[in-house]
Amino acid sequence: MRRRAAVLCGAAVVMAAGLTAVPAEAGAPRAADTAHTADTPRAAEPAWRKCPTKGYPTLQCASVEVPLDHADPGGRKITLALSRVPHTAKKYQGPLLVNPGGPGGSGLTLAGFVAASLPAEVAAQYDVIGFDPRGAGASRPALDCRPAHFAPVRPDPVPATPAVERANLARAKSFAESCGRKHPDLLPYIDTVSAARDLDVVRRALGAKRINYFGYSYGTYLGAVYAKLFPERVRRLVLDSVVDPTEVWYDANLNQDRAFNDRHRAFMAWVARHDARYRLGTDPEKVEAEWYAMRAALKEKPAGGTVGAAELEDTYLPGGYYNGYWPYLAEAFAAYANDGDTEPLIEAYENFGATDASGDNGYSIYTAVECRDALWPRDWEQWRKDNWEAYERAPFMTWNNAWYNAPCAFWPTGSLRPVRVVNGGLPPALLFQATHDAATPYRGAVAVHHLLARSRLVVEQGGGNHGVTLSGNDCLDRHLAAYLRDGTVPRGGRGEADASCAALPDPKPLTSRAVPATARGATLHGLLGFRG
Secondary structure, eight states: OOOOOOOOOOGGOHHHHHOOOOOOOOOOOOOOHHOOOOOOOOOOOOOOEOOOOOOOOOOOEEEEESSTTTOOOOSSSEEEEEEOOOOOOOOOOOEEEOOHHHHHOOHHHHHHHHHSSSOOHHHTTTTEEEOOTTTTTSBBBOOOSSTTOSSSSSOOOSOSSSHHHHHHHHHHHHHHHHHHHHOOOTTGGGGGHHHHHHHHHHHHTTTTEEEEEEEEEEHHHHHHHHHHGGGGGEEEEEEEEOOGGGGGGGHHHHHHHHHHHHHHHHHHHHHHHTTHHHHHHHHHHHHHHHHHHHHHHHHOOOTTTOOHHHHHHHHHHHTOGGGGHHHHHHHHHHHHHHOOOOHHHHHHHHIIIIHOOOOOHHHHHHHHHHHHHOOOOOOOOHHHHHHHHHHHHHHHTTHHHHHGGGGGOOOOSSSOOOOOOBBBOOOOOOEEETTTTTTOEEEEHHHHHHHOOOOEEEEEOOOOOSOOOSSSSSHHHHHHHHHHHHHEEEOOSSOOOOOEEOOOOOOOOSSSSSTTTTTTTSSSHHHSOOOO
16 A cells, blocks of 8 residues: 655644543443444344455445435435444444445545554454445445446536527536436435435444544545434544534535635646756746646647646646646646647546546436535526626636536425534544645635534644545654544634644655556545545
């Protein structure tokens, strides 16, 4: 497992001085911790089988049936795919369910990653449980509304002419209509509340009275919703890169636009600082102008007939999630801008931007959940007004993001109301957040910190990565390990955060121009995917 180099943390996070312990729950679970009650009967126990991978040799797989409609528990059933790295220690702390976000991200491999990345003595005390949410990945039935929806070359995302806007609108409408035709029986039940209720079926199938939960990105919202519905069934709750539940989902996407633009400009400044390598100038604004000149050229002549303006934005969007991708993206940028060489750019698109069949499924779940979870404007005039206003301040991905979400303007189901996740009935929850995260901006973590009584917020100061634990920052990982080991949390702070860690240093340029096919690798960020 490749890990980013760790850095020293600030004095504010010295373990002996900055942490307090909540009552530990050591040893094997009490009978009450594994019992089921008459009102929540135990589901069928999963039949675990070996499904090892090269990286995760102890991984096991199983499945569990859940009601399609939880209001009709005796009705139609669907199947969730599960994975597990079983505990090996005498001290057993129960199941730790992990989710990578999305909506629609597969969590099967994440279980192996989390178990391998935690300190061995901590991971050994848990059954680390991954799962594919309803409709996603290996769960059945799986949604695939419109295969190859992102096949290149797509229309320019910026609707500078009525014809371009009509072309993009036609794609969004076609996706929504196709989803309605193919999955009319499933779409009313693909939403966060249904997914959270699925987790409680998994809990019962595992024979646990309570679960531990560790979610990234959208997985933080799923975890907060589960905790709202079943507060007495939460033992420990870790939320990393926190969704603002007060902005689900239209406003959240508009706020992402500004944050991603800031991260893209940070990338441009990094390229400028390394002018000796990239030869694009030392002025970040001029480097940015070069990038937009590349975009304009690719709009007229896509690289290799594959990478147009939309595909270029798809390729560079991951740089807003993870600084570690910057050297690969910079090499492709410099090769095109300086030498007219399109091969590194095409390779970067294939590594970072292209969508395969699993991506088609992930996008289908993403739209199904977000469009169903909350109200979206059905009047395109509102979208046009809001996104042009956002574009004036944040041109990098505003319109790309708008078209990504635009099927919600035409979605074939009605919408639910977002869950109000305010919660005073939980044990101390632990939140992690980078101050410059683009996908889930910092203010969302502060909002959830206030909504979850007794929660603690650990901040990566100056960090821009999305998903900060188990990514190489030893300071953050010590907080995570202490919490999972015995419930230790930072003492409550007087400001917004209860503890802080220094961010990892920016990456160094590559020594070779080639963009390796393993650029995404098996890192956490390759597992999390993008968009949420």
